[in-house]
Amino acid sequence: MSAALDYWPSPPPWGWTADDLDNLPAEGPNGEPDFFKHVELIDGALVFTSPQKRFHERVLFGLRVVLNAQAPKHVAAVLQMDVKLGHRTRPCPDVVVVDTKAADDDDRTFYIPDEVHLAIEVVSPESEDRDRKTKPSRYAEAGIAHFWRVENNGGSPVVYVYELDPATHAYALTGIHHDRLTVPVPFPITIDLGDLPR
Known part of the structure; x- marks a missing residue:
């Protein structure tokens, strides 16, 4: 102990x-x-963290299903697993895309940044500052290449897509997606945001 x-x-x-x-x-x-x-x-x-609202749960589930349907075999999307970023920081992203080998280990309680390809946070009223400021900066400092922030726009998800700038170790916004998300990295992904699986 x-x-x-x-x-x-x-x-x-x-x-x-x-x-x-x-x-x-x-x-x-x-x-x-x-x-x-x-x-x-x-x-x-x-x-x-506060109990999640249905929007939060619905978007998490939908993103996990769609990402796993499109992911190459070497990666998998998992829900609400910790990422150990250092000795004193261990956040729990809403969704992470990790190496399949790591995802298949049922004894794991956390992943390390080298195993994480994408971290996703769905913003809740109580977590706005953490999801918009604190956690993204920590993910970037740890070298996680891709980050998505999902906001609730009247019941519809809006996804802010970020990619790590290796020169600054900070995220750069690469797109804001309202109805349809299409990105080439970390692997080719196309999501109809208005028709996520429930």
Whole structure:
């Protein structure tokens, strides 16, 4: 067990580490079940996420189905799996496209940036700052080549597509897609955003 848990429910003086997430207790400080079901680590701080709305769940599911239908055999799309970006940062993207070998390992609790080809965040009201600012910058710093941010426009998904600039280690916006998304990387993808599988 990590020494960090000796300080629970307060954080340890040095902050939480990415490895601590695999050792958190099953219950919350007052015996709440599934207390840690939706938790991320950003810069050494635990971030608890709110229950997702149906739009969020619907878009996640639809993107995973479509991406897996079009993905080459060496990659696969998975939902809400952590990516360990460093000692103190372990976010949980909504969807990630990872190496198939990594996706096939059912004992994994996280992936590393070298295994991730695309990270996708579907923005919720409570996660706007994290999904628009904090997490994309961390993904870029870690070298994840492709990032999509999905916004809710009156019940319709709008996808902002970013690609990593290797010179600056920052994302550059390559397109905003309202009805139909067509991109050549990380592999050829065409998505009818108004007709995602439900």
